[in-house]
Amino acid sequence: MAEKKLPFTKEQVTELIKQYPTPFHIYDEAAIRQNARKLTKAFAWAPEFKEYFAVKATPNPHLLKVLREEGLGADCSSLPELILAEKAGMCGEEIILTSNDTPAIEFKKARELGAIINLDDISHIDYLDKHAGIPEMICFRYNPGPLRDGGNSIIGNPEDSKYGLTRKQLLDAYRIMQLRGVKRFGIHTMVISNELDPNYFIETANMMFDLIIEIYRTLDIKIEFVNFGGGIGVPYWPEQEPVDLDVVSQGIKKAYEAKIAANGLAPLKIAMECGRMITGPYGYLVSTVLHKKEIYKNYIGLDACMANLMRPALYGAYHHITVLGKEEWPLGYMYDVAGSLCENNDKFAINRKLPMVDIGDILVIHDAGAHGHAMGFNYNGKLRSSELMLKPDGSVELIRRAETIEDYFATLDFSGLEK
Ligand SMILES: Cc1ncc(COP(=O)(O)O)c(C=O)c1O
Numbered sequence: 001m002a003e004k005k006l007p008f009t010k011e012q013v014t015e016l017i018k019q020y021p022t023p024f025h026i027y028d029e030a031a032i033r034q035n036a037r038k039l040t041k042a043f044a045w046a047p048e049f050k051e052y053f054a055v056k057a058t059p060n061p062h063l064l065k066v067l068r069e070e071g072l073g074a075d076c077s078s079l080p081e082l083i084l085a086e087k088a089g090m091c092g093e094e095i096i097l098t099s100n101d102t103p104a105i106e107f108k109k110a111r112e113l114g115a116i117i118n119l120d121d122i123s124h125i126d127y128l129d130k131h132a133g134i135p136e137m138i139c140f141r142y143n144p145g146p147l148r149d150g151g152n153s154i155i156g157n158p159e160d161s162k163y164g165l166t167r168k169q170l171l172d173a174y175r176i177m178q179l180r181g182v183k184r185f186g187i188h189t190m191v192i193s194n195e196l197d198p199n200y201f202i203e204t205a206n207m208m209f210d211l212i213i214e215i216y217r218t219l220d221i222k223i224e225f226v227n228f229g230g231g232i233g234v235p236y237w238p239e240q241e242p243v244d245l246d247v248v249s250q251g252i253k254k255a256y257e258a259k260i261a262a263n264g265l266a267p268l269k270i271a272m273e274c275g276r277m278i279t280g281p282y283g284y285l286v287s288t289v290l291h292k293k294e295i296y297k298n299y300i301g302l303d304a305c306m307a308n309l310m311r312p313a314l315y316g317a318y319h320h321i322t323v324l325g326k327e328e329w330p331l332g333y334m335y336d337v338a339g340s341l342c343e344n345n346d347k348f349a350i351n352r353k354l355p356m357v358d359i360g361d362i363l364v365i366h367d368a369g370a371h372g373h374a375m376g377f378n379y380n381g382k383l384r385s386s387e388l389m390l391k392p393d394g395s396v397e398l399i400r401r402a403e404t405i406e407d408y409f410a411t412l413d414f415s416g417l418e419k
Helices: 010-019 029-042 061-069 079-087 104-113 124-131 167-179 198-219 245-263 276-282 311-315 405-409
Strands: 024-028 049-054 073-076 095-098 116-119 137-142 184-189 225-227 269-272 283-294 298-302 321-323 333-338 347-354 362-365 386-390 396-400
Touching (some): 010 283, 010 362, 024 029, 024 276, 029 049, 029 061, 029 276, 029 386, 061 073, 061 079, 061 386, 104 116, 116 124, 124 167, 137 167, 167 184, 167 198, 184 198, 198 245, 276 283
Parallel strands (some): 024 386, 049 269, 073 095, 095 116, 184 225, 225 269
Antiparallel strands (some): 321 362, 386 396
């Protein structure tokens, strides 16, 4: 099986652990920067291109600052995410609020920041008006429902998913906003998650360009930007290939010329809000083997658990594992790699072929840089681990300390219990 590369050696990690005990997540800043540049470069043909990094994937302000330096904005879906983007120095139309079932406070904060508001439902128009006022620019999220196939266990198929407006609602919503004085319009969709087929994104672009033409013809509204959402996949398996961004971009360009430019609707700005493909492959969960157990199967017990990375337990997702220092050893043993939660699905890998694993070995779980630490939780009193940044000069910076028991207890008042 093809091996996945690491940006650090066993010696470096062993040294690091003396200062920052496992488990921790570590992100490769140089690789993330390079990757962000690659995406922007692929769309250099567009009159304007902006990637709004999906903050939910890796909500750390230090990481957001790095991405901002690379020209990326932020896609936020909650008040804390809006605040994180603000703390990372972002404001105005560098931020888009794509949330659903949105509370008033999020609309208020988005308005205060001058962020783009992407409405998830036609009924949100009055709600927004009442609580935060109607801005000069508005965006709507389109859900094509039966008009588009696709979807998967992460996002659901369009018809079953709770997001966005139907085609009819969308046209009504733009008309309402037009009557209420909105001058600038965007359109958004997100119909897929973790997709590796470039054609899927090109088909989505075609669908959106057709819709933009229809909106123009029906309502005389010239859409200013289209946001294709996130969803570009990550090659979690070593034998998978990453999405060729140039193929995606060139396919979208062809559709743009045939539909947008040919109908006099240029310039139309292109936006995306990928999370996974930006940071996913460049984050690693580093963990130490605490125990080995042999019953009906052979188990490796880590000091990390699904509270550090729940994708395998939640979606049965594959995450490659490297046993540090044993990269060249034969994969002669089969293990279930487990955490310590009282949940039998707390396993990073089932029936995984690995080299012989010993107590004290360091295991690196790959592709944990998006929807990894972010999905953490405190079940079973598990404390959330630290996050580190491997800097381009090889130094390592702590960008989030590990939680302490005091943090865990911070919302409890113990007074009066001891009597
Ligand atoms: C609205 C929205 N935008 C963007 C993303 C990012 O998706 P991905 O990390 O798969 O690119 C998500 C993921 O949940 C989302 O819900």
